[in-house]
Amino acid sequence: MNENLVKECEQIMLSEFSEMHGQVKLLHEERTNLLDALRQLEAANLEVGASGKHEFSSLGRGKYSECSTTASSDGKQEFEDVSEEDEPSFHDTKEFFNEPNIGSESNLAISGHTDIKRRTKLPDPAEKEKGVSLWSMIKDNVGKDLTRVCLPVYFNEPISSLQKCFEDLEYSYLLDRAYEHGKSGNGLLRALNVAAFAVSGYASTEGRHCKPFNPLLGETYEADFPEKGIRFFSEKVSHHPTVIACHCEGKGWKFWGDTNLRSKFWGRSIQVEPVGVLTLEFDDGEVFQWSKVTSTIYNIILGKLYCDHHGVMQIRGNRQYSCTLKFKEQSILERNPHQVNGFVEDVAGQKAATIFGKWDDSLYYVAGDGINKSKVSDPASNASLLWKRTKPPPNVTRYNLTSFAITLNELTPGLQEILPPTDSRLRPDQRHLENGEYEKANLEKQRLERRQRMSRQLQESGWRPRWFERQGESDTFKYTGGYWEARGHRNWDDCPDIFGEFTEELADAA
Incomplete structure (x- = not known):
């Protein structure tokens, strides 16, 4: 009796397994057919975009006014007209796109390529880290600017804000692609790739x-x-307010800007508002400018800590196209967080393409006003992939640095000998934290904070940045040039030893 029951169960399981195997095989065939159709559709879209380009010159190459992260009244109305039901649902569609179709930097033709082997993980910590309560450190600073609050090194990650700026260039291949599209006459695909870069x-x-x-x-x-x-350079050009200026050169483009982060602590959250304009200029004279959106860190006291970005980003172009992107603020009931949607429009105000995706995963586009007018359940099924996030590294630490960020503070062979004494890689507290030497890191951080208190006096006494200068009476800083030439000659005579020992003489001089 028992043997018959076992055999009957086995037969049932084999039958169900066979049925499941057939369903999986059918799904695989459907996926293959869908990918083929998407490739054909993308090729057709590219041909239509290339043949249907228009020449707009009404904007010219005039100067820009500062971009704002606050939407205009027209832009705000545009987004308010889209109901919750109209918003795209793309969370489960990313599996239908395979990564080899993405134009990553590995597919680019690099001139002057140098084989530099970069690290894939941080050094193993030398000490066991001791946790500290964030609430105990900031509870007396509600409503204040946290950039002026001194926190122990436990709350830092082993990179500086200068290096953090360079993280925005991780997906610089999007700008290389944008340059090539514009060069071939496809201004729309250039604008789309610029938008993807701004989100990435x-x-x-x-x-x-x-x-x-x-x-x-x-x-x-x-x-x-x-x-x-690419090669990138940044400098802290002001202490109060804290302003960081940067400049980057790529293949056919230049990218620069300065930013001042205004942060406020509201009890359960920390809000960070970037102030400043980012500028991208291609060698053919086309320029795009935008400002970053607001970032907020939630659940400071209780719950799972998480970061969200929200607001409207206006990317203004001086020729054919501009772009508007809305970063949707996450809510408690949100099942699909981190959404970004928007559109590219021409100088006549006509929508040329619709963009949607998630800032932490991927971005897609469809031609025209595809999503708002066609209420389909799966808008990504006829969309083209613009950008996809690189997979996280296998050796995850509590810092959760990306594979790219892990390389930023690395001293590759021969680099230390040619760096100026002001480079972030030479900062001792940051280096100790990276090595897991927490006691030394805290001591060095306290020592350098004493030096930091001299900065306001230095700034008030006429101190000027070494590699950037203020543009007129505005608050914008622009790279003056000369850094890479000085690096070639190892001429750092005008660069102070800002990480050196603090002495009473220095204090008196300040």
């Missing part, structure tokens, strides 16, 4: 809850990445 910089913030080191006045950071075809 937020991907690295997912799961990152530690604060980057606040640079000292005059601190700098360089990043020479020949394998990506």
Whole structure:
């Protein structure tokens, strides 16, 4: 009796398994057919975009007014007209796109490529870390600017704000693609890739809850990445308010800007509002400008700590196209967080493409006003992939650094000998934290904070940045040039030893 029952159960299981196997095989065939159709559709879209381009010159190459992260009245009305039901649901569609179709930097033709082997993980910590309560440190600073609050090194990640700026260039291949599309006459695909680049910089913030080191006045950071075809430089140009200026050169484009972070602590959350304009200029004269949206860290006291970005980003172009992107604020009942949607429009105000996706995962587009007018359950089924986030590294630490961020503070062979004494990689407290030497890191941080208190006096007494200068009476800083030439000659005579020992003579001089 028992044997018959067992055999009957086995037969049932085999039958169900056979049926499931057939369903999986059928789904695989449908997926293959869908991918083929998407490739054909994308090729057709590219041909239509290339043949249907228009020449708009009404904007010219005039100067820009500062971009705002607050939507205009027209832009705000545009988003308010879209109901919750109209918003795209794309959370489960990402599996239908395979990564080899993405134009990553590995597919680019790099000129002057240098084979630099970069690290894939941080050093193993030398000590066991002791936890500290964040609430106990900031409970007396509700409503205040947290950039002026001194926190123990436990709350820092082993990179500086200068290096954090360079993280926005992780997906610089999007700008290379944008340059090539514009060069071939496809202004729409150029604008779409610029929009994807502006969104991609937020991907690295997912799961990152530690604060980057606040640079000292005059601190700098360089990043020479020949394998990506870019070189980047940044400097802290003001102490109060804290302003960081940066400049990056790529293949056919330049990117620069300055930013001042205004942060407030509201009891259960910390809100960070970037102030400043980012500028992207291609070699053919086309320019795009935008400002970043607001970022908020939630559940400071209780619950799971998480970061969200929200607001409207206006990307203004001086030729054919501009772009408006809305970062939707996450709510308690939100089943699909981190959503971004928007559109690219021409100078006549006509929508040329619709963009949607998630800032921590991927971004797609469809031609025209595809999503708002066609209420389909799966808008991504006829969409083209613009950008997809790189997979996280296998060796995860509590800092949750991306594979790219892990390389930013690395001293590759021969690099230390040619760096200026102001480079962030030479900052001792940051280096000790990276090595897991927490006691030394705290002592060095306290020592450097004493030096930091001298910065306001230095600034008030006429101190000026070494590599950037203020543009007229505005608050905008622009790179003056000369850094890479000085690096070539190892001429750092004008660069102070800002990380050196603090002495009473220095205090008196300040």
